[in-house]
Amino acid sequence: MNARRRHGPKSSQEGVYTGPSQTQSQLVQPLDTPQAIPVPHAPLVDTSNMSCRDRTSEFESVCKSLQGRQNGAQDIKPVHNAVRQRSDFTLMAKRIGRDLSNTFAKLEKLTILAKRKSLFDDKAVEIDELTYIVKQDINSLNKQIAQLQELVRSRNGQNNRHLQTHSNTIVVSLQSKLASMSSDFKSVLEVRTENLKQQKSRQEQFSQSPTNYLPADNSNKADISIDMDLRSSQQMQLLNEKESYIQDRANTMQNIESTIVELGSIFQQLAHMVKEQEETVQRIDANVEDTQLNVDLAHTEILKYFQSVSNNRWLLIKIFLILIIFFFIFVVFLA
Amino acid sequence: MAASIREKQTAALKRMLNFNAPPLKNTAAEPVWKVLIYDRFGQDIISPLLSVKELRDMGITLHLLLHSDRDPIPDVPAIYFVMPTEENIDRICQDLRNQLYESYYLNFISAISRSKLEDIASAALAANAVNLVTKVFDQYLNFITLEDDMFVLCNQNKEQISYHAINKPDIMDTEMEGIMDTIVDGLFCYFVTLGAVPIIRCPRGNAAEMVAVKLDKKLRENLRDARNSLFTGDTMGAGQFSFQRPLFVLADRNLDLATPLHHTWTYQALIHDVLDLYLNRVSLEESPGSEASPAGARPKKKSKKSYDLTAADKFWQKHKGSPFPEVAESVQEELDTYRAQEDEVKRLKSIMGLEGEDDGAISMLSDNTAKLTSAVSSLPELLEKKRLIDLHTNVATAVLDHIKSRKLDVYFEYEEKLMSKSTMDKSLLDIISDPDAGTPEDKMRLFLIYYITSQQPPSEGDLEQYKKALIDAGCDLSPLNYIKQWKAFTKMAAAPANYGNSGVKPMGLFSRVMNTGSQFVMEGVKNLVLKQHNLPVTRILDNLMDMKSNPETDDYRYFDPKMLRGSESSIPRNKNPFQEAIVFVVGGGNYIEYQNLVDYAKAKQGKRVMYGCSELFSATQFMKQLSQLGQK
Numbered sequence: 001m002n003a004r005r006r007h008g009p010k011s012s013q014e015g016v017y018t019g020p021s022q023t024q025s026q027l028v029q030p031l032d033t034p035q036a037i038p039v040p041h042a043p044l045v046d047t048s049n050m051s052c053r054d055r056t057s058e059f060e061s062v063c064k065s066l067q068g069r070q071n072g073a074q075d076i077k078p079v080h081n082a083v084r085q086r087s088d089f090t091l092m093a094k095r096i097g098r099d100l101s102n103t104f105a106k107l108e109k110l111t112i113l114a115k116r117k118s119l120f121d122d123k124a125v126e127i128d129e130l131t132y133i134v135k136q137d138i139n140s141l142n143k144q145i146a147q148l149q150e151l152v153r154s155r156n157g158q159n160n161r162h163l164q165t166h167s168n169t170i171v172v173s174l175q176s177k178l179a180s181m182s183s184d185f186k187s188v189l190e191v192r193t194e195n196l197k198q199q200k201s202r203q204e205q206f207s208q209s210p211t212n213y214l215p216a217d218n219s220n221k222a223d224i225s226i227d228m229d230l231r232s233s234q235q236m237q238l239l240n241e242k243e244s245y246i247q248d249r250a251n252t253m254q255n256i257e258s259t260i261v262e263l264g265s266i267f268q269q270l271a272h273m274v275k276e277q278e279e280t281v282q283r284i285d286a287n288v289e290d291t292q293l294n295v296d297l298a299h300t301e302i303l304k305y306f307q308s309v310s311n312n313r314w315l316l317i318k319i320f321l322i323l324i325i326f327f328f329i330f331v332v333f334l335a
Numbered sequence: 336m337a338a339s340i341r342e343k344q345t346a347a348l349k350r351m352l353n354f355n356a357p358p359l360k361n362t363a364a365e366p367v368w369k370v371l372i373y374d375r376f377g378q379d380i381i382s383p384l385l386s387v388k389e390l391r392d393m394g395i396t397l398h399l400l401l402h403s404d405r406d407p408i409p410d411v412p413a414i415y416f417v418m419p420t421e422e423n424i425d426r427i428c429q430d431l432r433n434q435l436y437e438s439y440y441l442n443f444i445s446a447i448s449r450s451k452l453e454d455i456a457s458a459a460l461a462a463n464a465v466n467l468v469t470k471v472f473d474q475y476l477n478f479i480t481l482e483d484d485m486f487v488l489c490n491q492n493k494e495q496i497s498y499h500a501i502n503k504p505d506i507m508d509t510e511m512e513g514i515m516d517t518i519v520d521g522l523f524c525y526f527v528t529l530g531a532v533p534i535i536r537c538p539r540g541n542a543a544e545m546v547a548v549k550l551d552k553k554l555r556e557n558l559r560d561a562r563n564s565l566f567t568g569d570t571m572g573a574g575q576f577s578f579q580r581p582l583f584v585l586a587d588r589n590l591d592l593a594t595p596l597h598h599t600w601t602y603q604a605l606i607h608d609v610l611d612l613y614l615n616r617v618s619l620e621e622s623p624g625s626e627a628s629p630a631g632a633r634p635k636k637k638s639k640k641s642y643d644l645t646a647a648d649k650f651w652q653k654h655k656g657s658p659f660p661e662v663a664e665s666v667q668e669e670l671d672t673y674r675a676q677e678d679e680v681k682r683l684k685s686i687m688g689l690e691g692e693d694d695g696a697i698s699m700l701s702d703n704t705a706k707l708t709s710a711v712s713s714l715p716e717l718l719e720k721k722r723l724i725d726l727h728t729n730v731a732t733a734v735l736d737h738i739k740s741r742k743l744d745v746y747f748e749y750e751e752k753l754m755s756k757s758t759m760d761k762s763l764l765d766i767i768s769d770p771d772a773g774t775p776e777d778k779m780r781l782f783l784i785y786y787i788t789s790q791q792p793p794s795e796g797d798l799e800q801y802k803k804a805l806i807d808a809g810c811d812l813s814p815l816n817y818i819k820q821w822k823a824f825t826k827m828a829a830a831p832a833n834y835g836n837s838g839v840k841p842m843g844l845f846s847r848v849m850n851t852g853s854q855f856v857m858e859g860v861k862n863l864v865l866k867q868h869n870l871p872v873t874r875i876l877d878n879l880m881d882m883k884s885n886p887e888t889d890d891y892r893y894f895d896p897k898m899l900r901g902s903e904s905s906i907p908r909n910k911n912p913f914q915e916a917i918v919f920v921v922g923g924g925n926y927i928e929y930q931n932l933v934d935y936a937k938a939k940q941g942k943r944v945m946y947g948c949s950e951l952f953s954a955t956q957f958m959k960q961l962s963q964l965g966q967k
Contacts, residue, residue, distance in 0.1 A: 051347055051527050052355065052442075053473040055452065062456040063465045070460065090410045093368070101365045160406035162397055169396035170368055177366070286641075288378075288400065293639075 089151060093170050096144050100177055103137040107184055110134060114192040127192065128252065135259055138182055142266055145174050179270045186263050189256050196256075200249055207242060339483040340945060341646070343528050345384045347476060351442050352393045352414060355472055370413045370436065371398040372405075374423055376444055377416040379479050379490045383615045386645075401426055405435060412438040412469070418477075419447035428458030431468070438469045445477040445520050477524040481615055483646070484945040485929050488521040490614065493950040498588050498922040499960040501542050504967055515542075518921065518949055519549040523557075525947070532558065533583035533917065535894035536879055543585040543921045547894055554896035580897075581915040584876055588922030591871040592821065593754060593787045595925050595957045596780040598746040602662045603655035604926040606644075606730060608953050609737040617642050619733050642726045650723055656930045659734065666727050673720050680717065741773040746781055753788050767804045775809040780954055782810075783818055783961075792822070813965035814958055870931045872918060877935065880942065881912045917945045923957065924948025 110130045113123060152167045309315065350357055352371070371390065373381065378400070390398060399405055401417055413436035417423045427441065441455070452471070459465045480486045494500065496514050526533065532554060537547035588595075599605055603612075611618040618641040644651050650669060654662050738744060749766060763785055767778050782805060786792070793801070802812060869877065878885040918932060929946045936944040952960070 051343075051475055051530060052351070053446070053475070054355075055447070055471040055473060056469075059452060059456060059468065059471045060465075062453050063460060066453070066456055066460055067465075087410060094365075097366045162399070162406040163408050166368070166370070166396045166408055166411065169391065173366065173368075173391055173394075173396075 089148070089155075089167060092144070092148055092151070093174070096141065096148065096174055099137070099141055099144070100174065100181070103134060103141065104181060106130060106134055106137070107181060107188065111184075111188050111191075114188050114195065116195075124248070124252065128255070131189070131192075131256075131259065134185060135262070138178070138185065138263075138266065141178055142269070145171065145178060148174070175270055179267065182263055182267055182270065186260060186267075189260055189263075193253060193256050196249060196253060200246075203245075340486060340525070340529060341384065341480045341483045343530070344380075344476060344478075344480050347474065347528060348381060348384060349393060351416065351472070351474060352390075352395060354412075354414075354440060355442075355470060366394055368394050368396050368411055370408060370411050371395045372401055372413055372415045372417070373398065374401040374417045375491045376418045376477075376489070379614060380444070380476060381416070383479065383481055405430075407433065407435040409434075410437050412436065412440060414440045414442065416442050416444065416474070418445065419443045419451050421451075424451050424454055427455060428462075431455075431458050431464045432462045434462065434464065436467075438467050439464075440470045440472075441468065442472045442474045444474055445524055446473040446475070447471075475524040475527040477521045478528075478947075479614070481951075482929075484933070484943070486525060486945070486947045487951045488518060488947070488949045490950075496949050497952075497960060498950075498957070499963050501922050502589070503964060511545075515545050515549055518546050519553060521949075522546070522550050522919065522947075523553050526554065529581075531581055532896055533581045534913075535583045535585065535896070536888075536891045537585035537894075538587065538590070538891055541587045541589060543587040544892065546921055547585050547892065551894040551896050558896055579911070579914055581917055582880060582913040584879055584916060584918045586872055586875065586918065586920045588920055588924075589821065589825065590875075592818070593784045594870055594872075594927055595923065595952065596783055596954050597750055597754070597927055598743050598777070598780065598954075599927050600658050600744075600747050601656050601927075601930050602659060602731075602734075604930055605659060605734050605738075607926045607951075608955075609734055609743075610730070612644075612953075615644050617644060617730055619729060640729070642730065648723055648726075650727060656933055659731075659738070662727075663731060663735070666724065666731055669720075669724050670728070673717070673724055676713075676717060676720075680714070741777055743773070743777070746773060746777055750781060750784050753785055756788070764800065764804055767801065767808060775805075775811075776955065776958060778805060778808050779810040779814065779958065783814060786815070786818055787822065792819075811962055813963075814961035815965065817961050817965035869935065870928055872920065872928050873931050873935050876916055876918055876932070876944065879913075880916050914941060915943045915945075917947065919947040919949075921949055923950045923952050925951060925953065925957075 110127065113127050113130065116123075149171050152164075152171055155167075352369075354367075387398075395414075396411070397408075401415070401423060415427065417427070427439075430436075431439070455468070455471075456465075459468050478486050478488055479490060489496065496517055500506070500510070500514060535547050535551055537543045599608055606612050606617055618639050621638050621640055644655075646652065650665070654665055657665070745766065749763075763782070766781065782801060792798075802815075805812060875888055877883070878888045879891070920928070924946065925948075932944045932946050936942050
């Protein structure tokens with residue numbers, strides 16, 4: 001599939017691309033297109049499908065050759081270390097992002113589990129556990145994002161405006177991701193409730209027949225007491241089991257309902273936060289044009305005023321008159 | 336080419352924004368935040384394709400112009416998307432020196448030359464930032480896609496490759512070379528992104544031929560270099576299922592000068608002609624309020640509202656080629672459907688309120704919540720629909736105002752008749768001397784079309800009469816000089832273009848629209864129905880695609896970059912009719928031709944046609960260029 005991978009020499013001396021400047025360019029085959037994110041599954045990714053050309057290795061070779069030339073002339077300055085001082089904002093944001101992606105993975109697992117509709121292989125315990133874990137995660141993420149927002153607000157006056165916008169945008173995008181994850185969680189819970197209801201109705205169908213015996217037994221109590229007892233004890237056992245099972249189900253459903261209500265409140269909070277900073281759908285040249293328009297208008301206004309002031313002979317005459325009057329006052333009265 | 340060029344370009348941009356790794360569909364991936372820096376070219380390319388929201392989804396927190404004041408943001412990577420010009424390179428070097436960002440991903444819109452690469456390298460060395468420059472890529476995206484099947488070469492410096500620049504009499508060879516190189520660069524990038532090597536056909540003896548020769552040479556060189564070719568089988572992409580190569584027809588603007596001046600009747604072309612449509616964005620001027628401003632205060636500024644006409648707007652996609660009365664009716668229909676849906680939601684709300692008080696049963700609750708959820712989830716859709724309806728109502732009203740004040744329907748009808756050489760009921764002089772039928776520019780356009788399409792030039796006496804009438808109306812006569820020259824020139828070369836048979840049937844003065852009492856009262860505006868006809872460009876395309884033999888197109892040159900050696904012949908080697916075609920007009924194009932091609936492609940099953948031009952101008956701008964040429 002990847003017919004473009006070559007095993008020959010990396011650089012070629014043929015100048016293929018002749019642009020207007022007619023320079024000979026060293027075009028290098030991208031042997032191993034380095035990928036920023038490691039990809040586990042092959043079919044989704046086709047690195048040879050790109051309609052662009054990688055000039056990074058050419059750039060590096062140029063740098064090396066230039067460095068070789070300059071090495072004798074200059075002393076080597078300390079190179080920037082790979083370990084850079086990152087602000088705690090970035091660290092926190094990265095951590096939140098990582099937690100968010102982990103929770104997403106858990107949510108996906110939960111989705112798969114909840115969609116199963118088999119009657120007997122119901123992994124209720126696991127589902128409940130996962131639900132609990134995901135709920136905790138969402139809560140903690142919510143708190144973390146609120147903290148992050150506080151941090152951003154506290155630094156409001158100190159930073160330059162681009163950094164400010166950058167931080168705000170990060171907070172907003174984290175919030176929106178959390179909101180979408182919460183809504184997914186809610187729909188998963190709803191699916192689960194539906195499945196539980198269906199299972200309950202199917203169970204009721206199956207267990208309809210045993211319950212019919214009970215009124216009959218009670219009426220003939222006096223007769224075949226021992227047999228009755230045996231059978232009734234069996235029925236009682238079955239009944240107890242069924243009851244506890246039903247009780248379990250009821251508990252789970254109640255849990256789910258309370259979780260949904262809690263989620264609803266989190267949702268509201270998130271929506272409020274997101275709304276505060278939501279950006280309307282716009283295009284990137286909107287602000288630039290607005291600014292330019294405003295600057296132009298302001299410029300014309302100033303020019304007009306300047307023109308009116310500079311052409312205003314009466315103004316000049318008035319100013320001179322006032323000056324002369326003051327001069328006379330000072331000279332005549334104070335001389 | 337199953338994917339349209341817009342999808343391919345968007346995919347290429349998204350890939351670039353993902354640090355040039357193909358984007359993963361996995362939403363569980365950790366978000367990486369970056370900053371996007373572009374110059375004006377990059378801005379023009381990105382803005383019709385990706386909205387700010389989509390940029391945010393890809394993790395771009397800030398998008399800034401290259402030549403603005405930028406503050407350092409020390410711990411984010413920065414993606415640059417710029418043209419490799421001198422000033423841009425200088426600014427990038429300055430950024431490297433000022434250590435604005437954590438790492439730099441440089442993407443150049445078209446290929447960067449070796450010397451400029453060395454400049455960046457030396458600046459990076461000087462700033463000790465070599466390991467910060469993580470990637471350097473040539474993106475080959477030097478064209479702007481406006482629609483699924485329409486592209487324009489440039490917007491920023493279009494004076495350099497305008498019709499005026501190509502056709503001015505005192506042009507120098509070096510200038511011409513420069514213009515040709517720019518156009519060929521853009522076309523080359525287009526074919527790289529498309530992933531297909533076309534078969535090129537062009538007429539002889541004009542700018543289109545020069546472009547074709549250069550493009551053929553460039554494609555051929557790139558294909559020859561087997562190791563570095565951009566067109567190997569893999570680049571064709573998984574989406575390309577057809578094994579046939581597309582046909583690339585190069586046409587020159589001089590082939591048909593009447594179409595850019597023509598008054599039009601379809602929605603998109605009208606908006607471009609009458610309002611200000613720029614990169615799929617319409618700007619409307621809203622007149623100031625009727626209150627008189629107090630004496631001495633500054634005059635009130637007219638507020639400008641701008642709307643985006645995007646691909647997601649279904650109404651726009653459906654109706655951009657429809658004649659205007661149809662558009663007006665459809666807007667009315669949409670408004671009615673929207674009102675019905677709104678009433679439905681209101682009714683649901685009232686029912687909910689009543690039931691909630693009477694029945695507290697849990698079983699009812701689930702039904703109610705389901706209904707409420709569905710109503711709530713449909714609310715954003717309703718709001719969006721309302722916004723679109725408002726948009727189109729405003730735009731259509733503005734267009735209608737212009738039509739009514741300038742009587743554009745009269746012009747349109749008359750010009751259609753002129754172009755199809757059918758009999759006319761009103762004489763040209765009447766329309767020109769009519770004081771309230773349109774601006775002087777409209778009259779000039781009408782007269783120029785008359786002059787271009789008439790078989791013999793009008794006699795001297797007639798000409799003088801027309802000129803006098805035009806000058807009385809306040810027109811500028813310099814385009815006429817140029818058109819005279821052009822006509823003389825083309826007469827020598829070939830027969831004047833035939834515009835085909837068309838007919839315009841007026842459908843009565845009062846359409847159904849007025850009877851329903853809608854907002855669009857089109858009284859006095861004729862409801863004209865367009866009959867299908869083919870403009871010269873479409874006819875040429877038809878001949879070439881179906882390999883028909885026609886005196887016009889028989890001596891078009893034939894280029895096939897995949898052949899081992901080029902030939903001077905014009906005999907096509909490929910005898911099958913083509914399924915896909917790309918038409919490119921050197922010297923400028925407009926929406927009327929685009930619409931005509933779209934209609935042609937719809938009429939023929941299974942054929943796909945794409946339209947491109949070196950610049951997109953409205954009739955006003957074209958007239959300006961003609962008058963500049965006429966004054967020389």
